[in-house]
Amino acid sequence: MDNLKNNCPAGHGEMSNAIVSKEIEFRGKQVKYQIESLQCPKCGLIRSTLEQTADAQLAIAENYRKQVGLLTGEEIKYYREELGLSQQQLADRAQCSKMSIVRWENGIIQKPASDKALRDILCPEDPHNEYSGNRDLSLGRIKLVYMEFEKHVDYSLLIPGDRGLYGAKNCWYADSVAYRDLGRGMTGATYAVMPHGPQLDNYADLFDVIFEYDTSDVEPLTKAEVLIIKSLSKIFKHQKDAYVASHAEPEWKKIQNNLGQRISYKVSYKLTAA
Ligand SMILES: [Zn+2]
Structure with missing residues (x-):
């Protein structure tokens, strides 16, 4: 009986084990997973044994947890x-x-x-702490950091439709210096190595939200944090200064080819521009 179950229903005879990549929507996330399934070598039909179906459910749950940052x-x-x-x-x-x-x-x-x-x-x-600057992500505080910079420099950081090409570097320095000097970042943002420098992780999805963010209930910047931004504003007087400075950081040069890699806040201990 078991053998019959492993036969292709289209009459092509016995199916063989194959590794199949799949993607499904699970709790609102697209979750990719791989499982071993039976596949007909002739028509490609895929069918799973009960055990393989259970494995698939586990794989989905594990990959979902990875994706949303829960322990697997x-x-x-x-x-x-x-x-x-x-x-x-x-x-x-x-x-x-x-x-x-x-x-x-x-x-x-x-x-x-x-x-x-x-x-x-x-x-x-x-290690999550090392990548979030020891605090929870606050999109509102990212906006506050941008707004604080705008008080002290002549250029805008909050530009509709902007993707943070320049502003994210100001924010990265503010977070990094706060982590180094105060023990934690200002925004909880995670940064990744991108072709144009340190960038907010998942930035494409974030900037519109940050731009629109209502900051009235956001934890205000502390005096020490404002001081850091003021002193950075003296270093980054022009729109591109933080961009240029970040690319010249020796620690950045070490990681710049690892595209997509998250950037440890420990880099802040070796910053040269600030
Ligand atoms: Zn078949």
């Missing part, structure tokens, strides 16, 4: 074992049931609050 099941298990904790011990520390741990490790997606609790236990030194 594999990561939870890996870090737990690194710390020598049983599932019960982790559950006790995270104040949840052992069954929750079992389910999360096997593909059920945890809520953000649970993810935070797990991270605090499993990976408190999470």
Whole structure:
């Protein structure tokens, strides 16, 4: 019977295992995943065994979690074992049931609050901090940084339709210097290596939102942060100055070819322009 199930329904005989790449919409995200499926060598028809279907569901959940920045099941298990904790011990520390741990490790997606609790236990030194400047992303604060620069320089940073070619460099310096001097960035933005310099991650989606952002409820910049922007404004007097300076940074030159790579805020310790 088993053999018959593995036959092509179009009568081409036995199907063979193939690695298939797929993409589906899951919780509003396009999630790509790869699974092993049966494929007919003659007509290309794909069919999964029950076990392969279960693997696909796990792969979707894992890739979704990667995409939205939640710990994957594999990561939870890996870090737990690194710390020598049983599932019960982790559950006790995270104040949840052992069954929750079992389910999360096997593909059920945890809520953000649970993810935070797990991270605090499993990976408190999470490298995420090094890439977000030790704070949560605030699009409103990105706008405040831009607005503060505009008070002290003669050029605009908030330009409708702008993609931050120049402004993102001012913001990167402001975040970096704050991280270096105050222990955390101003905006929580993550920066990536792009062809035209350090750039806000996912910038294409962000600038219109930043431009329109209502900043009335945003945590205002502190005096120390304003001072940093004032002093940067004296260095970056012209629109392109931060752009040019960022490209001349020795630390930038080391990473400039790794397109798409996130930029560690630790680069700030070796900045030369500011
Ligand atoms: Zn076939």
